[in-house]
Amino acid sequence: MYPRTQALLNSLLQQQIVPGLSYALINGQTVMTKVQGDKQWFPEPERLQPGLLYDLASLTKVVGTATVVFELIAAGKCQLDDSVQQYLPAFKDHRVTLRHLLTHTSGIAGYIPHRNQLSAIDLQAALLALPVTATFERQMVYTDVGFLYLGWIVEAICQQPIQTVITERVLQPLRLFNTTFKPVASRCVPTTYQAGYLRQGQVHDPKAQILGMHCGSAGLFADLNDLVTFSQWYLGQRPDLPDLLSAEFRQSLLQDWTGHQLGRSLAWALRSAVDGHQLLFHTGFTGTFLLLDLQRQQGLIVLSNRVHPQQKNDRFLIAREAIVQSFIQELTD
Structure with a gap:
């Protein structure tokens, strides 16, 4: 399956762009998985083994927070065009809605001095005090802030x-038993290695480190098999799992939800297939990405620790785009 895509994935290891790779290719009912390379290079090299957990980073947004928000909307507990201020009174701009947060069109932005030294309470207050900039409704600017807000709206x-x-509304019902916010370190693929410290089983994202259980933008750890299960469920291939989101709603995600033709769905990015139909796409900073074709029942799941040993790794970003383009081309082959 997908020989050109697999060749590009393998080249990530051959060129030492990432230590190791766990990936899955879904084609209808056929699933091919591969785990290869190294778990880490520092402080000592170790081989990668199946079943290890990866820091999903921003895949937390689509696996966790967005799924919960979509459930709450379906249950009538909130509405897409509700004002954020209705749930978070400390936020002072009445124009911003849940739709803006989900499509990254809220325009909320700004610099927070000494952000990584703040307490959880002070960081939340600083984030809620950020201004709405001129990009409001005019540009799609990807940011964590909207999903931090969405997490706090869910909490309200x-x-x-x-x-x-x-955990209670997504992970347990979908039987994602290896997906967790509190992993055992020895079961995790490490991320950064700096000043003699190997980050393993502790979330890489600084805001998630501070906010802990109140962070909806990052924090999940999962293995490849659980992401296969999640992807099959999203594709509608798992009738044995609860229908947390209707098939109609999942199909509705294959369109622009910004209201201003900015090319973004709710939570998900959109990528176009060769024939023009839309695919759902999302990435995670640590080196994870997920691409789902609901129409053709195909998918690509890639888990890596591209931030090991250091988080600046632009070669991965270039290679990732080539892999995505290859997969899209091979969808129709």
Whole structure:
């Protein structure tokens, strides 16, 4: 399956762009998985083994937070065009809605001095005080802020921390038993190695480190098999799992939801197939990405630790785009 895509994935290892790779290719009911390379290079090289957990980074947004928000909308607990201020009174701009947060068109931006030294309470207050800039509704600017807000909106509705809600409303019903916010370090693929410190089993994202269970933008750890299960469920291939989101709603994600033709769905990015139909796409900073073709029932899941040993790794970003383009081309072959 997908020989050119597999060749490009293998080249990530051959060129030492990433230490190791766990990936899955889904074609209808056929699933091919591969785990290869190294778990880490520092402080000592170790081989990668199947079943290890990766820091999903921003895949947390689509696996966890967005799924919960979509459930709450379907249950009538909130509406897409509700004002953020209705749930988070500390935020002072009445124009911004849940739709803006989900499509990254809120325009919320700004610099927070000494952000990584703040307490959770102070960081949340600083984030809620950020201004709405001139990009509001005019540009799609990808940011974590919208999904931090969405997590706190879920908390206001459910009266529980967002990570608890995700665990109870998504991970447990979908039987994603290896997906967790509290992993055992020895079961995890490490991320950065700096000043003699190997980050393993601790979330890489600084805001997630501070906010803990109140972070909806990052924090999940998962293995490849659970992401295959999640992807099959999203594709509608798992009737044995609860229908948390209707098939009609999932199909509705294959369109621009910004209202201004900015090319973004709710939570997901959109990529066009050769014949023009849309695919759902999302990435994670640590070296994870997910591409789902609901129409053709195909998918690509890639897990890596591209931030090991250091987080600046632009070669990976270039290679990732080539892999995505190759997969899209091979969808129709």
